[in-house]
Amino acid sequence: MRRRQALALVTGSLSLVAGCSSESATDSTPTTSKTDTEMTPEPQIRELPTTTPPDPIDCDDDPRPVSRAAGDSYPERANGFELTASKDVVTIGERITFTLTNVGDNPRGVGEKYKYNILRQHDGWEPVYFTTSQAGWTDLGVRVYPGGGFRWTFTATSEGMERRNGHNPDYHVCSPLEPGEYRFAFFGLGGSTISTTFIVEDA
Template sequence: MNRRTYLGTIGASVTALAGCTALGESNTTPSTQEPSDSGCSDNLQPLAINFEEDYNVRHGTAHGFELTASPETVSLGGRLTFRLENTTNQVQTTPNKELFAIQKRIDGAWKHLFYVDESHGYDANAVVHEPGGGFKWSFSVTREGLSTEGHHICSDIVPGKYRFVYFWMNGSDEQSGKAVAVQFTVKE
């Protein structure tokens, strides 16, 4: 595929994603954590993105990218860094770095931790990643540390298995979206 066709495909994908919001009817497995007076206001709703049905989620290396967590096991209150790296020899394009979710493994299923405002949507401006390029996220492993602008965690973080998921729209009809995820463990 030549560069002009590739960029046109990405532009169409980004345009399609630009109107997406994180709310709505979904079979997603929202968090079992309810907003509380200590953490979230009444106008927040669980993130409603169904990765199992709407995205081709792969762990570790997929879709031309590698997603890593460092360290893979972290203590409550510790520092955790995620890196998304273009592992191909070609330029790759994704939306911006705010398209991520954090989920906890509860009763054998991944549950969203994020709550979002009713009017929350994603800005899907395209970002070009040269080979070896990508994104980096760094967080303190606390409710406040993992909450970001637009994404709120309403309950304390407890020991257990979690995953960080970066997602974007696919430019083809194969599936509606792509996602790469990495698991990490939180301990006392």
């Protein structure tokens, strides 16, 4: 993949039309179980849809790299949330899952599940994702109860990592996935970003 200078995407908000939010009212409200007179929230894990973008992009037209979370390092825990990977090493063609969990004792607000990025370490953290969108990410807030959170599952190939992200920028991959060190990051914690690293190996 030819090197491109990472350009930050516009981070402004989009206005959401009622009924068009990617997080429905039922999705953001936990189910409850009644024990005697006490209502106990049951944690929910919200899945990232696995829909791929409907149309390929021409990577020779210099699409924008998704450069969010391209800093030197980020913790795996912040603001009461923890980010983990299902495995430390993934072979090209295998599946890998990343999970964001509220590890605190109280409900916490968090940005929506589309505020994620994957980057590769190559003389600094380089974006895997590119987009033709000029917009930023929606500012929908989600209430997450203890034990609840988000889950993202990908196949470790360039096609397997591409995603259509609703009202947010679609993510395209412009080159074959190469062996090396990668980072999955979530930047929906207000002013904080958390990440977890993993290794991609040849099959």
